[in-house]
Amino acid sequence: MLTFTLGTFAIALNHLLLISALALATFVGWRAAKRGGENPESVLFSLFLLGMLAARISFVVLYWKHYRDDPWQVIDLRDGGFLAWPGVIALLLGAVYRGWRQPGLRRPLGFGVASGLAFWLLATFSLSIYEQGTRLPDITLRNAAGETVQLADYKGGPLVINLWATWCPPCRREMPVLENAQQHRPDLTFLFVNQAESMQSVSTFLETQGLSLSNVLFDGSGRLGQAVGSMALPTTLFYSPEGRLLGSHLGELSDASLARALENFDTPNPATPSTSSRKLPCPASATC
Numbered sequence: 607m608l609t610f611t612l613g614t615f616a617i618a619l620n621h622l623l624l625i626s627a628l629a630l631a632t633f634v635g636w637r638a639a640k641r642g643g644e645n646p647e648s649v650l651f652s653l654f655l656l657g658m659l660a661a662r663i664s665f666v667v668l669y670w671k672h673y674r675d676d677p678w679q680v681i682d683l684r685d686g687g688f689l690a691w692p693g694v695i696a697l698l699l700g701a702v703y704r705g706w707r708q709p710g711l712r713r714p715l716g717f718g719v720a721s722g723l724a725f726w727l728l729a730t731f732s733l734s735i736y737e738q739g740t741r742l743p744d745i746t747l748r749n750a751a752g753e754t755v756q757l758a759d760y761k762g763g764p765l766v767i768n769l770w771a772t773w774c775p776p777c778r779r780e781m782p783v784l785e786n787a788q789q790h791r792p793d794l795t796f797l798f799v800n801q802a803e804s805m806q807s808v809s810t811f812l813e814t815q816g817l818s819l820s821n822v823l824f825d826g827s828g829r830l831g832q833a834v835g836s837m838a839l840p841t842t843l844f845y846s847p848e849g850r851l852l853g854s855h856l857g858e859l860s861d862a863s864l865a866r867a868l869e870n871f872d873t874p875n876p877a878t879p880s881t882s883s884r885k886l887p888c889p890a891s892a893t894c
Contacts, residue, residue, distance in 0.1 A: 844868075
């Protein structure tokens with residue numbers, strides 16, 4: 607399960623865990639303050655923002671080569687580009703500083719930070735273990751020729767699966783990023799699984815946008831999204847050659863966030879196409 611869905615509202619589980627950790631820290635800090643000390647609510651929120659800022663800056667610095675041609679992307683947080691540990695360290699240092707400056711905050715702030723971090727670390731670790739234990743779903747899809755294909759037939763090489771739709775703005779924005787990656791990473795197999803749209807509308811979209819994508823597949827009933835537990839688009843999944851889920855990304859991908867996600871795989875060998883690509887050759891058409 608990658609998203610929490612309530613009616614038409616869907617949120618990524620990792621985002622929900624982060625918000626829940628902040629809420630828990632605020633509650634515990636407030637309860638501790640009732641027994642003596644200052645309410646740390648505003649300080650906890652400031653520390654949360656400090657941690658997020660440090661996590662973002664660290665990510666941008668580490669992947670700067672993907673931002674330098676378009677520096678405005680640095681402030682586009684929709685790509686989910688954050689490094690957790692620099693953010694945690696900045697938050698802890700900030701908490702120590704505020705506790706040193708305001709003795710009345712020490713006990714409530716300490717309890718709040720400790721409880722929030724403990725919850726977030728445990729929940730994130732558990733979610734990661736659960737995700738990486740899941741396997742490639744055994745689902746039937748259709749290709750651009752209308753032929754039935756089995757998703758499991760693509761096992762045997764590293765696999766990147768993108769769930770998308772033409773009506774989804776983040777999907778449309780990330781398509782050139784994925785197209786470029788497909789061209790430069792022949793060691794990986796990219797599958798673009800459209801969700802519940804007609805072949806004609808998808809073909810028209812790709813043609814008008816000038817996109818040349820291989821392995822465009824069609825999931826008319828959205829079964830793949832249901833099987834992997836994601837009701838939000840776009841969703842990108844990264845599978846090992848054995849069909850084991852290595853990681854996932856909900857939301858728009860940038861060059862930097864995709865580069866980080868592809869680190870799940872071994873060092874690329876562009877001269878050698880993946881096993882699944884050899885097993886299922888694709889004609890030189892825009893969609894197959």
